[in-house]
Amino acid sequence: MRILLSGSSGVIGRHLVELIEADAALSLSGAADREHFFDDSADGDVLIDFSHPELTRRSLEFAARRKIPAVIGTTGLDEACLRAIEQAANRIPVCVAANFSLGVNLLLALAARTAASLGPEYEIEISEIHHRRKLDAPSGTALALGQAVAKARGLDLDGVRVDDRSRHRAPRQPGEIGFQAIRGGDVAGEHTVYFLADGERLELTHRATDRRIFARGALLAAEKLVGRPPGRVDFASLVLDGF
Ligand SMILES: NC(=O)c1ccc[n+]([C@@H]2O[C@H](COP(=O)([O-])OP(=O)(O)OC[C@H]3O[C@@H](n4cnc5c(N)ncnc54)[C@H](OP(=O)(O)O)[C@@H]3O)[C@@H](O)[C@H]2O)c1
Numbered sequence: 001m002r003i004l005l006s007g008s009s010g011v012i013g014r015h016l017v018e019l020i021e022a023d024a025a026l027s028l029s030g031a032a033d034r035e036h037f038f039d040d041s042a043d044g045d046v047l048i049d050f051s052h053p054e055l056t057r058r059s060l061e062f063a064a065r066r067k068i069p070a071v072i073g074t075t076g077l078d079e080a081c082l083r084a085i086e087q088a089a090n091r092i093p094v095c096v097a098a099n100f101s102l103g104v105n106l107l108l109a110l111a112a113r114t115a116a117s118l119g120p121e122y123e124i125e126i127s128e129i130h131h132r133r134k135l136d137a138p139s140g141t142a143l144a145l146g147q148a149v150a151k152a153r154g155l156d157l158d159g160v161r162v163d164d165r166s167r168h169r170a171p172r173q174p175g176e177i178g179f180q181a182i183r184g185g186d187v188a189g190e191h192t193v194y195f196l197a198d199g200e201r202l203e204l205t206h207r208a209t210d211r212r213i214f215a216r217g218a219l220l221a222a223e224k225l226v227g228r229p230p231g232r233v234d235f236a237s238l239v240l241d242g243f
Contacts, residue, residue, distance in 0.1 A: 001223060002029035004044035004068065006059035007051025009033040012073065015215035016048060026219070032059060044068055046222040050214070053077050057084045064088035069225045071218050072096040075140030085232075093228040097235035098140030100217030104191065105236040107206045108148045111193045114204065115149035120174060122195040122202070124149050127180040129190040137181035138163065141191055146177050149193065188213075 003020055007013040008031035020026040030042035032055060047063040049056050050073040057080050063070040070088060075098050077085075088094050099105070115124060126149075128142040138146075143157075150157040155175060162168075162178045172178075188208040195202040208214075217235070224238045 001025060001046060001226065002027050002044040003222065004030040004032075004038060004042055004047040004059075004063075006032045006038075006047060006049035006055055007074070010050055011211060012050035012214055012218075015212045016050070016218065019212070019215055019219060038062055045226050046071060048218050048222055049074055050218070053081045057081045060084040060088045060094075064091045067092055069093045069222070069228065070095070071221045071225060073100055073214060073218055076136035089230060089232045091230050093225050093230055093233055095221045095225050095233045095235055095238065097217075097221070098144045099189070100214045100221065100235060101189075101206070101208055102213075102217060102239060103206050104141055104189075104208075105240055107191065107193070107204060108145060108236060109240065111145055111204055112148040112152040114193075114195060114202065115152040118195055118197075118202070120153065122197045123172065123176070125178040125180070125194040125196065127182070127192050127194070129182040129184075129187045131186050131188070132184050134183060137183070138179040139181065139189070139191070141189065142179055142181070145191060145193055146179065150177060 005013055005016055005028060008017060020028050029044040030038045032038050046069045047059060048071045049059045053074060056072060056074040060070055061084060069092050085094055085096055126142050126145050128139045130139055146157050150160060160175050160177050162176050188211045190207045192203050192205040221235055221238055225233060
């Protein structure tokens with residue numbers, strides 16, 4: 001499989017380069033970062049992007065023009081990127097995931113099931129910890145968890161989301177879903193969904209200890225995406241067989 005890599009100079013990009021070099025079935029057929037974009041002649045079986053929304057948008061437009069399936073891992077995507085994803089999905093298969101770890105995708109499914117099984121008296125809060133360099137907060141994964149549990153309870157996340165309790169001097173309102181983001185050190189990524197009731201508390205936690213899991217998950221997604229028809233493809237449905 002020939003891979004075009006967008007964000008090749010980044011942390012995840014470099015892990016991808018290592019994994020590609022270590023696997024005889026994979027090759028790097030082009031690379032882009034802040035300074036360099038793909039050559040017009042660059043070709044590949046799939047494009048993988050872990051970069052910055054600005055580069056993600058350009059890479060998606062490139063992939064759509066060249067009819068190359070795209071795996072998008074960049075988070076904090078802006079409106080222009082989201083539009084580019086929808087437009088690209090008319091021409092190519094696109095897999096966008098805020099988190100390419102298998103464990104996190106299982107957590108998403110477990111959290112949704114738990115939110116649906118436990119009544120609203122089990123109040124939901126979500127916390128996440130990431131390394132000091134991370135730009136967006138709450139993390140894309142925390143928001144994806146919020147969306148999954150809100151949907152499971154028939155709620156619209158935007159209507160119940162609370163990011164900053166210091167602004168309101170008020171007790172917790174029914175149905176609220178609160179987010180806390182902690183930044184520091186070299187934490188690869190930690191997410192906990194709390195279900196808090198009177199007398200008991202359930203916590204579902206995932207801890208990433210090595211950021212290579214994201215690169216491995218993206219490569220798995222890439223393998224499964226090649227040959228599919230155009231459209232959005234959900235990472236969990238690609239890899240969590242039968243859950
Ligand atoms: N979905 C997942 O599973 C997952 C997992 C981990 C990270 N992520 C996300 O993936 C993205 C990259 O993470 P990372 O830790 O690898 O970040 P990073 O080390 O900061 O690398 C970012 C990459 O994007 C390029 N870039 C940065 N700003 C740019 C700009 N304004 N225009 C064009 N290119 C730009 C950088 O190029 P230069 O080196 O030339 O600056 C570099 O190649 C982030 O959005 C992160 O949140 C997703």
